[in-house]
Amino acid sequence: MEERAEDLEPGITSEGTSEESRHQHKEVKPWYSGGLKDWIFTTDHKKIGILYFFTSFIFFLLAGMMGMLIRYELTNPGIQLPSIAGQEGADLYNYLLTGHGTLMLLWWAVAVWTGAFGNFLIPLMIGAKDVAFPRLNAFSYWVFLGASVMVLLTAIPGNWIKMLWTAYPPFASNPNAGPVAYYSIIILLYGIAATAGSVNFVATIISMRTKGLSFRKMNLFTHTILGANLIQLFGVPSFLGAVTLLFLDRYIGTNFFNPEIGGDPLLYQNIFWFYSHPAVYVMMLPAFGIYSEVIATMSRKPIFGYVSMVLAIYLIALIGFLVWAHHMFAAGIPDWARVLFSYTTILVGVPTGIKIFNWLATMYKGAIRLTAPMLFVLGGLFMFLIGGLTGVLLSMVSANLGLTDSMFVVGHFHYVLGMSVTFAALAGILYWFPKVTGKMYNEKLGVWSFIFAFIGSNIFYFFQTFSGTLGISRRYADYPNILEWVLINQIQTFGSVLLFVGIVLFLINIIVSLRSGQKAPKNPWHSPSLEWSATDTPVMSNNFKKDHIEIHKDWHPYAYYKGYHEHF
Amino acid sequence: MNQDLISSILDLISKMVFPFLGTTEIIAQPRAYWDNSYTIWLIFSIIFFVGILLVGIYIVIRYRYVKGKNEEGAHIEGNTALEVVWIAIPTILALFLATLSFANFMYQRTLPADALEVKITAFMWGWEIEYPNGKVVSTYFNTEKPFEKDDSEKFYLPVGKKIKVLLSSRDVIHSFYVQPAMITEDAVPGRITYMWFQINKEGEYYAFCREYCGSWHSYMIAVLKVVSEEEFNKWLEQK
Numbered sequence: 001m002e003e004r005a006e007d008l009e010p011g012i013t014s015e016g017t018s019e020e021s022r023h024q025h026k027e028v029k030p031w032y033s034g035g036l037k038d039w040i041f042t043t044d045h046k047k048i049g050i051l052y053f054f055t056s057f058i059f060f061l062l063a064g065m066m067g068m069l070i071r072y073e074l075t076n077p078g079i080q081l082p083s084i085a086g087q088e089g090a091d092l093y094n095y096l097l098t099g100h101g102t103l104m105l106l107w108w109a110v111a112v113w114t115g116a117f118g119n120f121l122i123p124l125m126i127g128a129k130d131v132a133f134p135r136l137n138a139f140s141y142w143v144f145l146g147a148s149v150m151v152l153l154t155a156i157p158g159n160w161i162k163m164l165w166t167a168y169p170p171f172a173s174n175p176n177a178g179p180v181a182y183y184s185i186i187i188l189l190y191g192i193a194a195t196a197g198s199v200n201f202v203a204t205i206i207s208m209r210t211k212g213l214s215f216r217k218m219n220l221f222t223h224t225i226l227g228a229n230l231i232q233l234f235g236v237p238s239f240l241g242a243v244t245l246l247f248l249d250r251y252i253g254t255n256f257f258n259p260e261i262g263g264d265p266l267l268y269q270n271i272f273w274f275y276s277h278p279a280v281y282v283m284m285l286p287a288f289g290i291y292s293e294v295i296a297t298m299s300r301k302p303i304f305g306y307v308s309m310v311l312a313i314y315l316i317a318l319i320g321f322l323v324w325a326h327h328m329f330a331a332g333i334p335d336w337a338r339v340l341f342s343y344t345t346i347l348v349g350v351p352t353g354i355k356i357f358n359w360l361a362t363m364y365k366g367a368i369r370l371t372a373p374m375l376f377v378l379g380g381l382f383m384f385l386i387g388g389l390t391g392v393l394l395s396m397v398s399a400n401l402g403l404t405d406s407m408f409v410v411g412h413f414h415y416v417l418g419m420s421v422t423f424a425a426l427a428g429i430l431y432w433f434p435k436v437t438g439k440m441y442n443e444k445l446g447v448w449s450f451i452f453a454f455i456g457s458n459i460f461y462f463f464q465t466f467s468g469t470l471g472i473s474r475r476y477a478d479y480p481n482i483l484e485w486v487l488i489n490q491i492q493t494f495g496s497v498l499l500f501v502g503i504v505l506f507l508i509n510i511i512v513s514l515r516s517g518q519k520a521p522k523n524p525w526h527s528p529s530l531e532w533s534a535t536d537t538p539v540m541s542n543n544f545k546k547d548h549i550e551i552h553k554d555w556h557p558y559a560y561y562k563g564y565h566e567h568f
Numbered sequence: 569m570n571q572d573l574i575s576s577i578l579d580l581i582s583k584m585v586f587p588f589l590g591t592t593e594i595i596a597q598p599r600a601y602w603d604n605s606y607t608i609w610l611i612f613s614i615i616f617f618v619g620i621l622l623v624g625i626y627i628v629i630r631y632r633y634v635k636g637k638n639e640e641g642a643h644i645e646g647n648t649a650l651e652v653v654w655i656a657i658p659t660i661l662a663l664f665l666a667t668l669s670f671a672n673f674m675y676q677r678t679l680p681a682d683a684l685e686v687k688i689t690a691f692m693w694g695w696e697i698e699y700p701n702g703k704v705v706s707t708y709f710n711t712e713k714p715f716e717k718d719d720s721e722k723f724y725l726p727v728g729k730k731i732k733v734l735l736s737s738r739d740v741i742h743s744f745y746v747q748p749a750m751i752t753e754d755a756v757p758g759r760i761t762y763m764w765f766q767i768n769k770e771g772e773y774y775a776f777c778r779e780y781c782g783s784w785h786s787y788m789i790a791v792l793k794v795v796s797e798e799e800f801n802k803w804l805e806q807k
Contacts, residue, residue: 090783164780170757171740176692176782259758265741266756299631301641305651330743330752330778332761335677339670346666353658354651360624361650366641369633378628385620389613392662396669398676399605402750405743405778466584469606471747473778476786480715480774484580491577561643 028540030438043134046539048141049119050436055148056111060422061507063103066096068500075493077481085157093477095160095178102165103151106190109421110279113286114197114232115144117428118225120436122201124531124539125219125557127210127549132203140196147189154182164475166272167243169257169265173250184247191240198232201225210530212551215310219529219557220303223310224289227317228282234321235282239275242268266331273324281320283417285313287384287424288355291377294427295359297525298374299366302558304358312351319348329400338397345395352388356381372446373431379454380423383461387415390465405475408468411461419457426453426506433510434524435531438538439517442509449505456498463491529557585610596748596773597730597766601672603750608668612661676751679764683732684725690735690742690755692781693788697723699804709787715774722772722793726800730766742788743779752778767794 031046039047073081073093081089081096119137123130131137154161163177172180205226209218246268248254255263296303303309325333325341359381368374390412393399403409426449433441467488472479479485523532534549582589588603633639687698694708707721725731735744737755745752749765767773777788795803 088783090786094780094783094785162782166780168741168779171781174692174740174782259756263758265758299641300633300639302643302645304644305646307646308651308655331741331754332756332759335673339673342669342673343663343666346662346669347659349662350655350658354655356620357654358651360620360627361644361647363624363627363631365644366627366631367633367638368628368631370628378624381624382621385617389617392613392665393606393609396605396609396665398601398669398672399609401673401676401752402599402602402606404752405745405780463584466581469584469587471774471776473745473776473786475780478714478786484583487576488580488584560641 028542031539031541033541041138043130043138044541045119045123045131045134045137046541048137049116049121051141052111052115052119052144053117055145056107056116059103059107059148059151060112061503063100063108064500064503066100066103068496069096070100071493071496073477074479074489076489077479077486079478081477087157087160090477091160091162094162094164094475095154097475098161098164098178099151099154105165105279105283105417107148107151108425109283109417110194111144112425113225113283114194114201114229115141117221117286117290117425118197118201118229121432121531122204122222122225123208124435124535124543125222125529126205126208126213127530127534127544127551128204128208129543129547131200132208133200136196137200140193140200143189143196144193147186147193150182150186150189154186166276167246168272169246169249169268170259172246173258180250181247184243187243188240191236191243194232194236198229198236201229202233205229210549210551212553212555213530216307217551217556219289220292220306220309220313221286221289223313224285227313228285231278231282231285231317231320235275235278237275238271239279242271242275245271266328266333269328269331270324273327274321277324277327278317278320280413280417281316283421285316287380287421288313290424290428290431291355291359291381292362293529294373294377294431295362296558296560297431297527297529298369298371298377299363300369300560301362301366302556302560304361304364305354306558308354309358312354315351316348319344319351323348326395326400329397330404342395342397342400346392348395349388349392356385356388371430372441372443372450373427375447375450375454376423376427376430379450380420380427382454383415383423383457384420386462386465387412387417387420390415403468405473406468407464407472407474408466410474411463411465411468414457414461414464419453419461423453426450429510431525432531433513433517434520434537435535436538437514437517438520439513440520440524441513441517445505445509445512449502449509451502452498452505453502456495456500456502458495460492460495460499463488463495467492527557528555528559595767595769596746596750597768598676598764599748599750601675605669605672609665612665679732679762680730683730683764685732685734687734687736688744688755689738690744690777690788691738692740693777693784695723695744695775695788695790697790701804703804703807707790709784711784711787714787715789717789717791719793722791723775724793724795724800724803725767726797727770727794728766728768729797730764732764733762735761735763740781741779742777742781745776745778746792747774747776754779767792770794770796 079089081092083089159179161178161183163172171177245256249257255261257263257265257268259265292303323341323345325337326345329338394412430441430446520537522537534544588607594600685700689696696706698704705723707717735753735755737757742755743752744755746765751763751765753761753763771794773792775790775792
């Protein structure tokens, strides 16, 4: 192992002398060195980040395969999926919908940020040796893995959970919904992991910034992770509460949600969406963070209006908690509540508008390098713009009454949470690939995977979004044989195949670059941000050479203009 | 690709994106209020989207990296006046759209006085309708012919008459969506919710269930048979 470390960074081991050098010699191994035992018992934020990344990416691929099976079912009218173990093909479809939704949202769009990207990058960006509670961090990963293994066991036919990730009662108390207890335990484990993680990140970012790194000098990605984890901290308990009450209703005989004995099923929806709506900002905010990082770096410009970008992040996190009832516009809540929530929802457009304009202004008069991460970010912004504008329509209560639970909603959130988040994650993977592995990704494969994914997803989700205006409802295993409806579904499937090819090319890119990528320079993007400028590539296991890194008083993570100092 | 496929895709796009075009008569209410919200949103969105897209494409092409010529970005950290402008414009637009939506919503939700009142009850997986004179018609899912209904299962309704619906459910939450009228309301067990609609043209229309309710959710449809008032009254008297 030590030879490997010297191969990669020959200069470092020669630093220092005698006792001190022996001490340091042990610590300057690259972060990924160490055997299986080391990986299992690790408390290193970088290793835990990568464990999170692999788990989350595998579930992304699995959920993607479920999505392809859903497309297979919908390509033609009729039920195509086979009946398994006495359960109808329609039941398999409902199981796939539940799995696709739960995994894509919780295992991919939330976990990839707070678990993978947050863990690996946040201590590096704020100049810390590790997170505030390293053992809690390891604990949260292994609990998360436990939940993940339980998810895999739901594939056994008798274990199919068929009530969608929302699990609305009283349907959740119906035998047709599948094993509710099993679902509750998965979500509780997930929630324990998420809460432990959010406590850790909030503490780390607030208390472990290196000297001189004020909130006004923090990377926007760090701000978005802080915002996202504050949402988790306040929101997840509400979600866990809803699921626990559901469990008690079903098995202990309490009557929180059961209307037959005086409960109220809409109470569940209120508690559930109080978390689950802000949760979309847990997915979206770090994506915004990545957009900011990549746009500033690739345009060689400081972020335009840094302060308003930061304020917009916390404003979005705050407004996120005031809009949950827009998921219930047609659920029989009072009319005044619908109007009130329509107003608050539509106001979310303001801070997101600020961010879009500021990104454009950041690119203005820049020197824009159209590398693969930048293409993914521009593609993601394009998708976000459509997703945001369709969101405006859905937030208008009068339009919502005609479109709620239609394919328009599905298309809308696939533009935002599907592609905008995924493109940001893929951009982030390529952007920090050299930092993690010490090798460069393959630019050509990166660009081709972007082209396929961008064209495919736009064909797919454009037609999906507007198929709702024709009257096609969501969550349907089958639909009437209307020529338009069949055609529109077949176009979507064509798009989904292109998207699938794009994701496969991306995967090939990662594997090829890991095996035979070019050796990366220390700071391939010439970025003053701490994770690039103050650490080696790949990072050594002690993160920074000194215990306390010092930053110059003029240092800023986005000081990209001509004549900036690379080595603050 | 053959001509037919292209023209049918173009036809499809115009029907999806501009659903309010093509029909001069409004065949159902309160569809007009939905159309109104949708149209104004569409105009606003297209302007906003195309504007940002063009500016974005221009910036990316004009300021792309060129070795030796354009290697470093300018030093611009912000512009307060510009930011105030583009915070103010979306705020005003958002409040305008929300208020417009509020006005339309009032029409969609205000019950008309001279309406025919029916009670519709949902269950897994079917619907039951009760008319003012006590006549009850039920419709169930049928996996053999999922989207066809026998005449005895169709919900007869008089043409051009406002229908007031009191909704409830016997088991889980369902949702009643009258497709031509673009209006939805959930049927919640233990509660009575309401909606109204009116169909102005004779014919058969679908009403779908829109809240997920298990295995045969997609087969939980009701066929609304809209007939002339005389025919409806004759049908209503039959036992």
